[in-house]
Amino acid sequence: MLYINCSQNYIKPYIHGYQLVTTGMFKLYLACGFTSTAHKVFDKSPERHATVTHDQGYEALASFVRGNGLGKKPTNYELCTALNCCAKTRNSQLGSQIHAKILHMGFHHNLYINSSLVNVYTKCGSTGDAKKVFDGMEFHDEVSWTSMICGLSQNGQGGEALCLFKEMLATRVRPNCVTYVSVISGCTEQESVFKCGELLHAHVIILGHESNSFLISSLIDYYSKCGKMDIAVMLFGSCKPGDDVVILNTMISAYTHNQQGGDAFKLFRKLRDENIIVSEHTLTSILDACGALTVIQQGKQVHALVTKMGSDHNTFVVGALIEMYSKCGNIDEASHVFDQAVYKNNILWTSLITAYAQSGRGLDALKIFDNLVMQKRFYPDHVCFTVVLTACKNSGLLDKGIGYFKKMTSDYNLAPEIDQYACLIDLYARKGDLKSAKKVMDEMPFYANAVMWSSLLSSCKEYGNVELGREAAYKLFELEPSSPVPYLILADIYAGAGLWNEVHNIRKLMNENGVRKSLAGWSCVG
DNA sequence: TTAGGGTTAG
Numbered sequence: 001m002l003y004i005n006c007s008q009n010y011i012k013p014y015i016h017g018y019q020l021v022t023t024g025m026f027k028l029y030l031a032c033g034f035t036s037t038a039h040k041v042f043d044k045s046p047e048r049h050a051t052v053t054h055d056q057g058y059e060a061l062a063s064f065v066r067g068n069g070l071g072k073k074p075t076n077y078e079l080c081t082a083l084n085c086c087a088k089t090r091n092s093q094l095g096s097q098i099h100a101k102i103l104h105m106g107f108h109h110n111l112y113i114n115s116s117l118v119n120v121y122t123k124c125g126s127t128g129d130a131k132k133v134f135d136g137m138e139f140h141d142e143v144s145w146t147s148m149i150c151g152l153s154q155n156g157q158g159g160e161a162l163c164l165f166k167e168m169l170a171t172r173v174r175p176n177c178v179t180y181v182s183v184i185s186g187c188t189e190q191e192s193v194f195k196c197g198e199l200l201h202a203h204v205i206i207l208g209h210e211s212n213s214f215l216i217s218s219l220i221d222y223y224s225k226c227g228k229m230d231i232a233v234m235l236f237g238s239c240k241p242g243d244d245v246v247i248l249n250t251m252i253s254a255y256t257h258n259q260q261g262g263d264a265f266k267l268f269r270k271l272r273d274e275n276i277i278v279s280e281h282t283l284t285s286i287l288d289a290c291g292a293l294t295v296i297q298q299g300k301q302v303h304a305l306v307t308k309m310g311s312d313h314n315t316f317v318v319g320a321l322i323e324m325y326s327k328c329g330n331i332d333e334a335s336h337v338f339d340q341a342v343y344k345n346n347i348l349w350t351s352l353i354t355a356y357a358q359s360g361r362g363l364d365a366l367k368i369f370d371n372l373v374m375q376k377r378f379y380p381d382h383v384c385f386t387v388v389l390t391a392c393k394n395s396g397l398l399d400k401g402i403g404y405f406k407k408m409t410s411d412y413n414l415a416p417e418i419d420q421y422a423c424l425i426d427l428y429a430r431k432g433d434l435k436s437a438k439k440v441m442d443e444m445p446f447y448a449n450a451v452m453w454s455s456l457l458s459s460c461k462e463y464g465n466v467e468l469g470r471e472a473a474y475k476l477f478e479l480e481p482s483s484p485v486p487y488l489i490l491a492d493i494y495a496g497a498g499l500w501n502e503v504h505n506i507r508k509l510m511n512e513n514g515v516r517k518s519l520a521g522w523s524c525v526g
Numbered sequence: 527t528t529a530g531g532g533t534t535a536g
Binding site for chain 1 (some may be wrong): 527528529530531532533534535536
């Protein structure tokens, strides 16, 4: 039994935040059959940028929902189209309901329908459900294999995508360009699969796909994220400028992320001089370069172009402008850009709070956060809490920080993640409450990482705690075996306590473990 | 009727 014409179902999950309320309104209008109003709501939605193909989705989905409301039996083609729309609009709820209908109607053997289901589930972040559908399929074609591989890649499971790709190679179905694009894009997330990209590149060359623009951009992205800029530049050199704006944008980002902001700028200027049409992605990437280079004059010129292109409605571009002004030290202009923004979503609010926090105005950052929360205009997520806790940390506000940490669970039902625990530990440690910091580390549901032990070790040096300092340093010897830093800090701690024999032992241990003291200016004694 | 690349907050 399906209830997809029941509007309540659409509203319930979308009560958090302006952006989601807008999405909920869109879905409500759509569900009630008011497609033109749904169009209007969606046209004003900040989520509009989420996919370029949304527009093709409304009418088909609305028609399907209306038909279902009238008790009309859908064909397998219509179910497929409806699932496709669910994937594009990230509507997991309707997708699951359609899945139930598919099972009820006995269409679950259909290859196309199953591929679409895999796509819906992965686009909505449910790779487990997608895998269940995939594993239950009687046979796979290149599209269904690729859907699953791509879904894993897009959900940060590059290692799993690669394993599935290997399974595919063992079958009679051959991977195509799309499969390679999908699997290569998954190789940029985890270091464990970094080296596989080169092997996949070799496959691409052997198969003669090296001129495919999707493959070129994914390979440029891959090599730049592995730090192999020479190969990225070589691949870029094989294309004609203006052939594909995505390749250009990938190259601009590649330069920026590899501390080559000047080259990013040169490329951008070349595009402008040659009247090559740039996209909003280009603006975002070049603003990123301006921030990295702290070149506010160029940043302002790009801002003028943003206005000229009418791109100030795009939340990605607005976010990049805020970050650029903030990095260039002009927090007032960052704030002004935010005030002028037509659509303000959670991410943009977080960008503003971050801008204040990183400009040494932690108290202002917290004030903005408190006001927003009080007015119920904003429902913070984990990232926002990390920003807020960092602001507390940098301003030395231990009690406030503890209060925000507790609010995560009590007010927002958010289980703290490792990043927020790291902030809390650092808060306690910086204030000298090393006992509480250690207690959090012992009791939290995560293994303490190197960041946490380093934070504890630094504070042990600051507050002269030899016992805990020793424990932290020895943990770091295991976690970061080639780093001289924990050895040197522990030596400082020993020296501060007058334990000269221990200082000599640490020096000996460094030699034994083959760790080289390579930090210029480090204040190690002896 | 099924699949693809590049961009935001710490």
